[in-house]
Amino acid sequence: xxxxxxxxxxxxxxxxxxxxxxxxxxxxxxxxxxxxxxxxxxxxxxxxxxxxxxxxxxxxxxxxxxxxxxxxxxxxxxxxxxxxxxxxxxxxxxxxxxxxxxxxxxxxxxxxxxxxxxxxxxxxxxxxxxxxxxxxxxxxxxxxxxxxxxxxxxxxxxxxxxxxxxxxxxxxxxxxxxxxxxxxxxxxxxxxxxxxxxxxxxxxxxxxxxxxxxxxxxxxxxxxxxxxxxxxxxxxxxxxxxxxxxxxxxxxxxxxxxxxxxxxxxxxxxxxxxxxxxxxxxxxxxxxx
Amino acid sequence: xxxxxxxxxxxxxxxxxxxxxxxxxxxxxxxxxxxxxxxxxxxxxxxxxxxxxxxxxxxxxxxxxxxxxxxxxxxxxxxxxxxxxxxxxxxxxxxxxxxxxxxxxxxxxxxxxxxxxxxxxxxxxxxxxxxxxxxxxxxxxxxxxxxxxxxxxxxxxxxxxxxxxxxxxxxxxxxxxxxxxxxxxxxxxxxxxxxxxxxxxxxxxxxxxxxxxxxxxxxxxxxxxxxxxxxxxxxxxxxxxxxxxxxxxxxxxxxxxxxxxxxxxxxxxxxxxxxxxxxxxxxxxxxxxxxxxxxxxx
Amino acid sequence: xxxxxxxxxxxxxxxxxxxxxxxxxxxxxxxxxxxxxxxxxxxxxxxxxxxxxxxxxxxxxxxxxxxxxxxxxxxxxxxxxxxxxxxxxxxxxxxxxxxxxxxxxxxxxxxxxxxxxxxxxxxxxxxxxxxxxxxxxxxxxxxxxxxxxxxxxxxxxxxxxxxxxxxxxxxxxxxxxxxxxxxxxxxxxxxxxxxxxxxxxxxxxxxxxxxxxxxxxxxxxxxxxxxxxxxxxxxxxxxxxxxxxxxxxxxxxxxxxxxxxxxxxxxxxxxxxxxxxxxxxxxxxxxx
Numbered sequence: 001x002x003x004x005x006x007x008x009x010x011x012x013x014x015x016x017x018x019x020x021x022x023x024x025x026x027x028x029x030x031x032x033x034x035x036x037x038x039x040x041x042x043x044x045x046x047x048x049x050x051x052x053x054x055x056x057x058x059x060x061x062x063x064x065x066x067x068x069x070x071x072x073x074x075x076x077x078x079x080x081x082x083x084x085x086x087x088x089x090x091x092x093x094x095x096x097x098x099x100x101x102x103x104x105x106x107x108x109x110x111x112x113x114x115x116x117x118x119x120x121x122x123x124x125x126x127x128x129x130x131x132x133x134x135x136x137x138x139x140x141x142x143x144x145x146x147x148x149x150x151x152x153x154x155x156x157x158x159x160x161x162x163x164x165x166x167x168x169x170x171x172x173x174x175x176x177x178x179x180x181x182x183x184x185x186x187x188x189x190x191x192x193x194x195x196x197x198x199x200x201x202x203x204x205x206x207x208x209x210x211x212x213x214x215x216x217x218x219x220x221x222x223x224x225x226x227x228x229x230x231x232x233x234x235x236x237x238x239x240x241x242x243x244x245x246x247x248x249x250x251x252x253x254x255x256x257x258x259x260x261x262x263x264x265x266x267x268x269x270x271x272x273x274x275x276x277x278x279x280x281x282x283x284x285x286x287x288x289x
Numbered sequence: 290x291x292x293x294x295x296x297x298x299x300x301x302x303x304x305x306x307x308x309x310x311x312x313x314x315x316x317x318x319x320x321x322x323x324x325x326x327x328x329x330x331x332x333x334x335x336x337x338x339x340x341x342x343x344x345x346x347x348x349x350x351x352x353x354x355x356x357x358x359x360x361x362x363x364x365x366x367x368x369x370x371x372x373x374x375x376x377x378x379x380x381x382x383x384x385x386x387x388x389x390x391x392x393x394x395x396x397x398x399x400x401x402x403x404x405x406x407x408x409x410x411x412x413x414x415x416x417x418x419x420x421x422x423x424x425x426x427x428x429x430x431x432x433x434x435x436x437x438x439x440x441x442x443x444x445x446x447x448x449x450x451x452x453x454x455x456x457x458x459x460x461x462x463x464x465x466x467x468x469x470x471x472x473x474x475x476x477x478x479x480x481x482x483x484x485x486x487x488x489x490x491x492x493x494x495x496x497x498x499x500x501x502x503x504x505x506x507x508x509x510x511x512x513x514x515x516x517x518x519x520x521x522x523x524x525x526x527x528x529x530x531x532x533x534x535x536x537x538x539x540x541x542x543x544x545x546x547x548x549x550x551x552x553x554x555x556x557x558x559x560x561x562x563x564x565x566x567x568x569x570x571x572x573x574x575x576x577x578x579x580x581x582x583x584x585x586x587x
Numbered sequence: 588x589x590x591x592x593x594x595x596x597x598x599x600x601x602x603x604x605x606x607x608x609x610x611x612x613x614x615x616x617x618x619x620x621x622x623x624x625x626x627x628x629x630x631x632x633x634x635x636x637x638x639x640x641x642x643x644x645x646x647x648x649x650x651x652x653x654x655x656x657x658x659x660x661x662x663x664x665x666x667x668x669x670x671x672x673x674x675x676x677x678x679x680x681x682x683x684x685x686x687x688x689x690x691x692x693x694x695x696x697x698x699x700x701x702x703x704x705x706x707x708x709x710x711x712x713x714x715x716x717x718x719x720x721x722x723x724x725x726x727x728x729x730x731x732x733x734x735x736x737x738x739x740x741x742x743x744x745x746x747x748x749x750x751x752x753x754x755x756x757x758x759x760x761x762x763x764x765x766x767x768x769x770x771x772x773x774x775x776x777x778x779x780x781x782x783x784x785x786x787x788x789x790x791x792x793x794x795x796x797x798x799x800x801x802x803x804x805x806x807x808x809x810x811x812x813x814x815x816x817x818x819x820x821x822x823x824x825x826x827x828x829x830x831x832x833x834x835x836x837x838x839x840x841x842x843x844x845x846x847x848x849x850x851x852x853x854x855x856x857x858x859x860x861x862x863x864x865x866x867x868x869x870x871x872x873x874x875x
Binding site: 346347348414418419429509514515541544 | 650652653656659660675676679734735737742743744748749764766767769770771772773774775782783786787789790
């Protein structure tokens with residue numbers, strides 16, 4: 001390789017320049033991201049305190065903490081998980097383990113890809129139409145969670161499918177030859193092997209759900225709730241919507257609280273991201289085949 | 290005993306099967322509900338009104354053209370901004386970077402993918418909007434361009450991860466052949482690797498477009514939301530109103546079943562169709578590259 | 588499997604709709620609507636916690652239309668509106684079997700605001716109208732610097748927008764069908780307008796008096812009848828009727844209020860609650 005390059009000094013110069021260009025472009029992509037994170041941490045950290053995390057807002061959001069928003073986001077994430085995890089994992093199992101390569105399966109694939117591509121605000125419309133109005137759940141944690149569930153479904157389905165596909169076929173063959181049924185094979189052999197990948201997918205899906213605003217805008221988010229929601233049919237505050245509210249709706253909002261809230265959401269979401277990354281890399285290093 | 294086992298197996302299998310079909314059900318449900326609420330608009334609102342250039346719904350002006358063009362303007366500019374950075378980063382990661390840098394870069398790009406759009410919108414309002422107004426000497430910093438920058442940032446991770454996968458899927462033999470013929474690595478990248486990954490890179494671009502097309506919060510917060518028909522080039526540096534922002538800011542208000550409500554759902558149908566087309570084209574282009582669908586999807 | 592969820596959920600919701608009467612009495616009040624009122628409603632809800640700790644009040648903004656629609660749909664107990672309910676809204680409420688009740692809970696002035704660096708201190712109503720119609724496009728035309736005018740407006744779903752359209756853009760001429768020029772920026776919230784005006788010397792905006800902070804400058808406005816007398820909005824000028832761009836703020840209930848809702852609305856008109864009105868820069872509904 002090097003001899004070739006040396007025979008071609010002009011090409012070599014072009015290569016050095018080209019590579020440096022790519023390095024520069026990458027740097028210009030990465031630096032703003034890191035800068036953004038650091039900026040938010042520096043601006044938001046002073047606001048963080050136990051009190052900020054454990055008290056409700058007061059004085060028209062300008063004082064106090066963001067507890068109801070944190071709890072609300074936890075509820076919504078949990079609610080989303082309740083619906084989307086069993087459904088999504090089962091659907092992933094179906095596609096990886098049961099589905100034959102036929103027209104129906106291709107249709108399912110197209111459906112999943114489309115679900116993944118539908119704009120989040122369209123999910124909001126759908127949730128409003130189906131859950132809030134048609135099924136009369138009202139603007140509630142239930143409606144919002146169901147809406148977010150369908151939105152996260154494609155992520156969970158396709159990561160599950162991929163995780164299961166990466167389990168070598170020989171595992172299945174051995175298991176069935178030992179007399180295990182198809183489901184036993186999946187439950188006892190395939191699923192445990194694919195688990196890290198599935199969990200990663202679930203976390204990535206829920207991470208997206210936790211950070212979304214548009215789908216909960218008309219399905220479950222509320223501006224202010226002095227106490228925590230009591231039932232799934234209550235509306236709730238949520239971190240992303242709260243950020244929208246305090247950055248656009250409240251006059252004279254202290255910047256400190258704004259950045260603090262942004263930082264909390266960021267820690268929440270990126271923390272999930274980090275966990276997913278760790279699980280994935282650990283599973284990769286432990287993999288024996 | 291064995292009989293029982295078989296029975297439970299069949300039950301579980303059918304439950305799983307039903308779950309497997311659920312995606313089709315949901316796409317169907319979404320479509321049905323959008324159509325149910327939105328199609329009457331075509332009947333109740335005159336075509337000449339719908340395709341006029343004025344959006345002022347409280348007085349019955351339902352011209353969606355400014356919104357469609359606004360979305361196009363922001364989306365296309367965002368893609369043009371994101372393209373060099375996205376593809377460049379993907380090329381660097383797959384062709385140039387040493388392994389350890391790659392290991393660092395990947396999570397960083399994923400972090401960007403994980404930042405909620407409302408956070409980017411917040412930073413946009415606080416930092417970008419005043420900056421662009423002063424720096425570019427604009428009447429206001431709430432412009433299509435500000436939105437495009439944020440959307441570019443949002444679509445970069447999609448472009449990077451899909452394009453990088455496509456590049457990684459190019460067999461090493463291709464590169465070796467290129468190098469053996471006396472080409473430099475740089476020439477090989479442009480002459481061999483990139484063309485070989487063409488379809489995957491195209492998919493990346495399509496999905497990037499899809500991502501910015503559907504983005505709502507960040508756009509709503511920084512584009513000023515004036516329903517102006519963007520006809521001139523300078524419209525990029527003026528306020529603009531996108532389809533998504535229109536739905537998000539007006540849907541809460543309208544009376545259920547009113548014309549305005551129907552038209553907003555009609556805009557939702559259009560968004561649905563746009564994203565459908567983009568995704569079908571993207572997936573048709575990349576049937577050979579199914580790997581790593583998780584990134585495509587997240 | 589999901590259908591199972593759905594059916595399970597439907598039955599759950601059925602039972603809640605049947606139970607909606609007890610739900611209302613269960614010390615939980617949902618309150619939604621006008622962004623102009625939202626901070627006031629928020630302050631009230633907060634203070635009411637100390638008066639009646641057993642009553643929970645959730646407050647949401649979104650616009651007057653949003654709140655009234657939700658009221659008619661039955662998803663909130665009290666709708667906040669910065670405009671009166673429209674005839675068509677009243678119709679659909681009647682169709683839904685509701686006997687909507689109106690309460691004037693405060694008064695508000697719409698202040699016209701510019702950046703403090705803008706030398707313009709006063710505008711006639713005609714000038715203001717011409718600006719928002721798109722006929723005046725440069726500050727130099729109204730005695731300011733040579734700068735383009737950036738018009739800021741609330742979203743069309745806000746009562747403030749509708750009121751401004753009727754009282755200022757159309758100058759209360761019912762036959763006038765003029766609307767805002769298309770390049771008016773429609774910002775999703777009051778605070779959006781304040782912060783843009785604070786940052787941008789080209790901008791003009793309008794907002795409820797309660798939102799106006801010291802970082803922006805209010806413009807004195809003259810009326811059609813006496814174009815030479817420019818008046819700044821304040822509690823006094825609203826109360827004596829000399830500042831023209833002012834209006835009532837409302838709360839609406841589905842029916843004649845009972846129980847906790849009745850108690851809450853009565854408290855709102857008490858002097859303790861109306862004092863908060865003054866604190867937030869609005870004008871009390873009752874003389875104190």
